[in-house]
Amino acid sequence: MSTRAExxxxxxxxxxxxxxxxxxVQLRFMELxxxxxxxxxxxxxxTKDKEEKKRAKDVLHKLTFSTLKGDFAELLLExxxxxxxxxxxxxxxxxxxxxxxxxxxxVKTLDHFADxxxxxxxxxxxxxxxxxxxxxxxFEDLNFRGDNKDYHNPANGFIDQVIERRKGLPISLSLVxxxxxxxxxxxxxxxxxxxxxxxxxxxxxxxxxxxxxxQGAEVSYDQCYFFLKKNNVTPKPEHFKMASxxxxxxxxxxxxMHSYERxxxxxxxxxxxxxxxxxxxxxx
Numbered sequence: 001m002s003t004r005a006e007x008x009x010x011x012x013x014x015x016x017x018x019x020x021x022x023x024x025v026q027l028r029f030m031e032l033x034x035x036x037x038x039x040x041x042x043x044x045x046x047t048k049d050k051e052e053k054k055r056a057k058d059v060l061h062k063l064t065f066s067t068l069k070g071d072f073a074e075l076l077l078e079x080x081x082x083x084x085x086x087x088x089x090x091x092x093x094x095x096x097x098x099x100x101x102x103x104x105x106x107v108k109t110l111d112h113f114a115d116x117x118x119x120x121x122x123x124x125x126x127x128x129x130x131x132x133x134x135x136x137x138x139f140e141d142l143n144f145r146g147d148n149k150d151y152h153n154p155a156n157g158f159i160d161q162v163i164e165r166r167k168g169l170p171i172s173l174s175l176v177x178x179x180x181x182x183x184x185x186x187x188x189x190x191x192x193x194x195x196x197x198x199x200x201x202x203x204x205x206x207x208x209x210x211x212x213x214x215q216g217a218e219v220s221y222d223q224c225y226f227f228l229k230k231n232n233v234t235p236k237p238e239h240f241k242m243a244s245x246x247x248x249x250x251x252x253x254x255x256x257m258h259s260y261e262r263x264x265x266x267x268x269x270x271x272x273x274x275x276x277x278x279x280x281x282x283x284x
Contacts (some may be wrong), residue, residue: 064099086245114183127203135216146213171197173212192243
């Protein structure tokens with residue numbers, strides 16, 4: 001049975017510049033496997049030293065990635081063909097950045113958000129009114145917003161960290177909105193527009209595009225066409241079709257790959273590429 005003292009000693013030895021020492025430490029961590037995870041997580045949470053925190057996170061990742069990949073593959077075999085399955089996949093993917101996260105906590109948080117706004121939607125309101133109430137709740141009351149200062153931070157691509165920080169990318173903010181809307185039986189869907197993921201509220205009578213990165217602002221097709229042309233993309237009808245759940249998941253992974261690539265964390269990119277391969281295999 002490993003002890004905190006042993007884990008702390010191993011963490012200290014990771015600072016040794018000798019490659020042989022580092023190799024032996026890594027081998028010992030692999031021998032300990034899951035037994036080391038709770039103690040490493042304690043160190044990660046409690047330490048004030050940024051470098052030690054990073055080392056603890058790196059070791060945790062190495063110890064848990066194979067389990068994550070296996071769980072992810074199993075999830076894909078069960079299917080990602082509806083919003084509930086996409087939510088489960090997104091939360092499982094978040095373990096890539098936070099290996100010890102408790103998935104049920106974020107499900108409960110999303111449940112709580114839906115319960116908070118549900119009374120405001122009970123009255124006989126029009127579809128558009130319900131949509132606007134929901135968007136105001138998410139982007140004003142809960143203060144979810146785009147991260148303009150650190151757009152490429154990987155944290156912006158993980159649903160757990162988006163929920164905690166209330167900041168994210170267009171697609172991760174869209175996921176939050178879609179997952180809350182699912183609980184309220186509101187027809188909010190993702191639109192896989194190039195460069196900038198958006199939402200669509202598709203009611204029985206009308207349809208409205210929504211930009212989650214601009215505090216849930218309503219946008220027109222003309223505005224989207226102009227945006228694409230401005231970014232040297234020729235607008236096509238398929239750019240505005242509702243995205244499948246599996247395509248949304250694949251785009252989430254590609255965004256994370258791009259973020260880690262910018263950070264020159266090439267091992268992480270390759271691991272995400274292996275997860276993307278699993279997803280694309282299901283999308284065929």
